[in-house]
Amino acid sequence: MLSTLRASSRALPRASIRRAVEIQQQRSIHNTLRRPAFAATNANVAVDSVSSHEPFYRNEPSGPSVKSAIPGPKSQAAIGELDEVFDTRSLNMICDYSKSIGNYISDHDHNLLLDVYAQIASIPLGYNNPALASIASSPEMLNALINRPALGNFPPANWTETLKAGILAVAPSGLNQVFTGMSGSDANECAYKAAFMFHRRRDRGEGASFTEEELSSSMNNEKPGSPDLAIMSFRKGFHGRLFGSLSTTRSKPIHKIDIPSFKWPQARFPHLKYPLEEFAAENAKEESECLADVERLITSWHCPVSAVVVEPIQSEGGDFHASPKFFQGLRDITLKHNVLLIVDEVQTGVGATGKFWAHDHWNLTTPPDIVTFSKKAQTAGYYFGNPLLRPTMAYRQFNTWMGDPARVLIFNTIIQEIGRLNLVQHTANTGAYLYDGLDRLSKQYPTEIQNLRGKGQGTFIAWDSPQRDAFLKKMKTVGVNIGGCGDSAVRLRPMLVFQQHHADILLEAIEKVFKA
Amino acid sequence: MLSTLRASSRALPRASIRRAVEIQQQRSIHNTLRRPAFAATNANVAVDSVSSHEPFYRNEPSGPSVKSAIPGPKSQAAIGELDEVFDTRSLNMICDYSKSIGNYISDHDHNLLLDVYAQIASIPLGYNNPALASIASSPEMLNALINRPALGNFPPANWTETLKAGILAVAPSGLNQVFTGMSGSDANECAYKAAFMFHRRRDRGEGASFTEEELSSSMNNEKPGSPDLAIMSFRKGFHGRLFGSLSTTRSKPIHKIDIPSFKWPQARFPHLKYPLEEFAAENAKEESECLADVERLITSWHCPVSAVVVEPIQSEGGDFHASPKFFQGLRDITLKHNVLLIVDEVQTGVGATGKFWAHDHWNLTTPPDIVTFSKKAQTAGYYFGNPLLRPTMAYRQFNTWMGDPARVLIFNTIIQEIGRLNLVQHTANTGAYLYDGLDRLSKQYPTEIQNLRGKGQGTFIAWDSPQRDAFLKKMKTVGVNIGGCGDSAVRLRPMLVFQQHHADILLEAIEKVFKA
Missing domain, CATH: 3.40.640.10 (Type I PLP-dependent aspartate aminotransferase-like (Major domain))
Structure with missing residues (x-):
């Protein structure tokens, strides 16, 4: 948008430029209101190549941030209201999607969690993905x-x-x-x-x-x-x-x-x-x-x-x-x-x-x-x-x-x-890295991680946990949204934009819970 | 959009206004590409009150326009292509929704038909409705x-x-x-x-x-x-x-x-x-x-x-x-x-x-x-x-x-x-008007319109037709897309923005087919 402005303003006198910039700014404000901030600022555009070190989402946080109990006070109030008209007994978190970004999901109290459950395995590219924002505005x-x-x-x-x-x-x-x-x-x-x-x-x-x-x-x-x-x-x-x-x-x-x-x-x-x-x-x-x-x-x-x-x-x-x-x-x-x-x-x-x-x-x-x-x-x-x-x-x-x-x-x-972004191969690679990390943890904590499975299956990894539901709950306190399946399994379902540095955060969080 | 421009250009010198208009035009072109034309021109905004005489869609055509056989040559080619990957045997018309407007549906050959079938009774407000366009861009x-x-x-x-x-x-x-x-x-x-x-x-x-x-x-x-x-x-x-x-x-x-x-x-x-x-x-x-x-x-x-x-x-x-x-x-x-x-x-x-x-x-x-x-x-x-x-x-x-x-x-x-727009009451009124017209026709053509039903049920009107499928087909040649149900019924399912002048067009088209 700015480049369009620059190109078209070459022949304009200074006052016109100032005015055109003002119009442009008004439009930007308008656009900011109409789109998540990243669409206006371009700060969030995913990189063009697969690298385990460079983040796909440039403005993802460096890690989770847990500020309140989950659910916190704002979430609790919202859940109470919602429950009058919509069954909330299966509710896990009440979310603020405008504040969610990439691999991180925000709840209503602005706790920001690394999301390796991803709407029951249904989010491939991360929250507020710019390419999806672009087609959504087409x-x-x-x-x-x-x-x-x-x-x-x-x-x-x-x-x-x-x-x-x-x-x-x-x-x-x-x-x-x-x-x-x-x-x-x-x-x-x-x-x-x-x-x-x-x-x-x-x-x-x-x-x-x-x-x-x-x-x-x-x-x-x-x-x-x-x-x-x-x-x-x-x-x-x-x-x-x-x-x-x-x-x-x-x-x-x-x-x-x-x-x-x-x-x-x-x-x-x-x-x-x-x-x-x-x-x-x-x-x-x-x-x-x-x-x-x-x-x-x-x-x-x-x-x-x-x-x-x-x-x-x-x-x-x-x-x-x-x-x-x-x-x-x-x-x-x-x-x-x-x-x-x-x-x-x-x-x-x-x-x-x-x-x-x-x-x-x-x-x-x-x-x-x-x-x-x-x-x-x-x-x-x-x-x-x-x-x-x-x-x-x-x-x-x-x-x-x-x-x-x-x-x-x-x-x-x-x-x-x-x-x-070659995300299938990327996921195979990240999955292998994550599996190795979990394999190491399973040797340190053989009671906590049983029947580790999913080797060579990308990030489709799971294990059996002796106190699964308590484990899932504790993971929220260390900033990770994670899901279970079956009677005792922890299932990982990160997005395709999950990277090695996210795997490190996840592994650290798991160990933190095991040690607590 | 133009009014925004007018308001903001008051203090500008003439050259600046010209330039601002140029920028505006560029933007309009951009918007035209990104939205159906009505969104940029504002020519299509629905009226604010229910009136049987003033059209809800200002730029709806005054009537249908049939230029080719249905399906025409472009549609036939497109159907052939589609059939390789997607079952087309239930296909009725292949449509150009960007050319459809209000109560009128355009096919791929730019035949424009009054649509009283409305995607199997599922379109309430008409094609390219500006209020829907607004929420869709929000x-x-x-x-x-x-x-x-x-x-x-x-x-x-x-x-x-x-x-x-x-x-x-x-x-x-x-x-x-x-x-x-x-x-x-x-x-x-x-x-x-x-x-x-x-x-x-x-x-x-x-x-x-x-x-x-x-x-x-x-x-x-x-x-x-x-x-x-x-x-x-x-x-x-x-x-x-x-x-x-x-x-x-x-x-x-x-x-x-x-x-x-x-x-x-x-x-x-x-x-x-x-x-x-x-x-x-x-x-x-x-x-x-x-x-x-x-x-x-x-x-x-x-x-x-x-x-x-x-x-x-x-x-x-x-x-x-x-x-x-x-x-x-x-x-x-x-x-x-x-x-x-x-x-x-x-x-x-x-x-x-x-x-x-x-x-x-x-x-x-x-x-x-x-x-x-x-x-x-x-x-x-x-x-x-x-x-x-x-x-x-x-x-x-x-x-x-x-x-x-x-x-x-x-x-x-x-x-x-x-x-x-008070569309429920509007539909009750238009339905009563349409029913009366059909009732008159049923007395003139008692073989063609049998068991007319739906009085007092808005536009939810139907009748039995001795050669129903042939009738539905002929209606296309006179510019109306209309559906059937059951063994012999013609079912009317116009949109909620269907008005008296549309009813007149429909009644005329039906009579034309009966007379042919």
Whole structure:
């Protein structure tokens, strides 16, 4: 903005310059009011290259700052007010996002915490990211916000371009089509629907019509139109909370109790022993038993299994990993039995594991049939490749909005920034550094850090903690916002802009809590 | 902007003024690039009062303009490209939203159509609305877009204020709390979950804990933890397309076939005969039989019914209406049998029926237990009043995003504009005018317009058409984008800024098609 002013003021007399500067200043004040300060001052622009020493965010603080109890007095008052109209029992912190920056989240009392939970693993680039601020202020965004289309009926003319500019440019290998959606649950359920329609299409034979009986019985929620078919998931898996996705979620009773569900099967998921190198034989046996369980269920369940859904790393359920060999075996079994493989990358996708998609670690011989995404994408949907996964007729897979182009623009910018800053490789590197630090700590504090896992998986690192909830709480007092999962796991979910100096702060804070 | 310039240029010499104007022009060009033209020119600001003669949008065209076949050559090329990556079989028109304005939608070939379908009834204020453009360019929006919170865990400090400033200010009478969501399907399914948890809470007795058997069986999708409970819906009802909502959807087989569903009951919904005044006795009998069917199913279904979900006007299924008396009867039956009443206002809500909520027409003695919303709200969720509808523990009703604050800001602005321009009353008036016109046409063309319905329901008007799909297609050739529903209905879903002169254009176009 100043450079524009300089260029245009060359031919102006001194008084005009002064006046133009005044106008400019008025405009700057206006802009400051309209944007976070960094957009006006340019002080916060991320650097252009990956370096473990130079901060991505130039005006990030040098460390956390805890001034009050959390929640402090202002937060407590705000929570009380909010609770009258909105359930606050799951509230963790009440936040001031205008004061949050990069890897640091500010609460309402202006405590500034290093955030390695990142809105349940859903913030990729940090708070008040300038590239996101730029797209958020663009004419494309304005258009997407104020003219929300019913995408399946009235897509904008540039929808192909929008999809190709980002969301499809990072499509998993072998998958070149997308169905856009609203949330992880929505993405998974639409994927399940695609799998069921594909299953029946195959049963019926290509080109066959629906029978009258199918059409009429479907309206009564009865067979054959509404068939008994299943999606298989794994114990401790989490795939969402709506009725279909919740039937495949097996994380905790609190997610499921009192809600009717489909009688779908769950297979055992490997529970590996750590350190992996010490338990190689046992773990191989465990994985092979789990695969046998998968095959047993597919061949013996009371109804056909149309698809298996699996997370590359079971997240909500407790951060459970399996080896590439296990997933290759799973792909082989699904191919053998004509069952689709749906990989749920809602939490693992978009770079955090040191690959753009976590299943890139597996080196599968054939790609998964469907890959779902959400969270760090800031939008949701599923990718597929087989054109037969488009249902036989229009309107079978459809809904009013089919996603939100505004959020797709955000994802596209995230993708560009990940590319520009090489954030996937950066996260692999930072993750390795962080893992080594935690490995050292686990040797010093073997009771506090058990079953450390996530080596070679970027910053997707977790461990079991004997007093997990107390640990998470204490971490706030030393300036870190950190999350848990499963019964006893601490899960790290820093952003992709998390750097070595943040890892040092985190490691120091953890040790401080252990020593206290 | 120009007025700002005028004010600040008073003390400047002529040359400075010229230069300032040049700078201003550069800025205007910049702004024109960044915003639709109206934002820079101010030519498009909506008027401040409701008048049937003065247009809300000053720069709307005087009528539609059809220059090519629809789809025209540019659209056809774009559809071909899009189809490679995104299913286009449900595509209606490929649109240029930057060229759309107010009630007029532009396609990619710059055909400009009067839009009385409005993105499947989801656009309330018209395309490129200046008030929405203003909030979309605000610092609050920037913050909401780039710092997307996990609302249940980390709400922003101003979340209470945001909710109270709009979304809660229009909460249906008696309902003062909200659970925010992503889409109509999501809103309904979360409402169903709330109903099931409430049901089991009542069964268990207040304060009772879950049993071990409930906890463990829920993880296996088995009773008693995963109970056999039902949501009752009505024949031809539409409540969404995810697994739970789809089990209550009974509109068309194409929505349901091949998808597993819950064995939930559907009651008969009244099929009234028109004109209503001629069939008063028959219609009263029909409604009372339908209510008897509701009570029969509640008392005889193989499992308990936790809630009844109903649309005030069945929309997707064919625009079927019932009288306030029917809904009062339904409320009485649900109260008598301890069944919750969920009113699905996804399509009927936010003003189109001449009341802000369609169920305001009913004058219920006690409010519904839950009211869901989406579409014209541009965001989604459910309202409730009874504090016991908050589940017994945190995290039972939860998901990562729990809505999108960016879209909530849009809804809040829609609410403000509806209030400022008195658009609910305006829609009641315009609807009455439009209905009268259609009534006249139905007498001239009794074969073409059958069962005209929606009198006194704002612009929520429909009729049965003998060759509906052909009619909808022909309407495009005379410059109107119009939608259907059910097997044979034409459904009108104009925006809230639809005025008498638009009604005249619409009536003329309809007659033109009838005469052709």
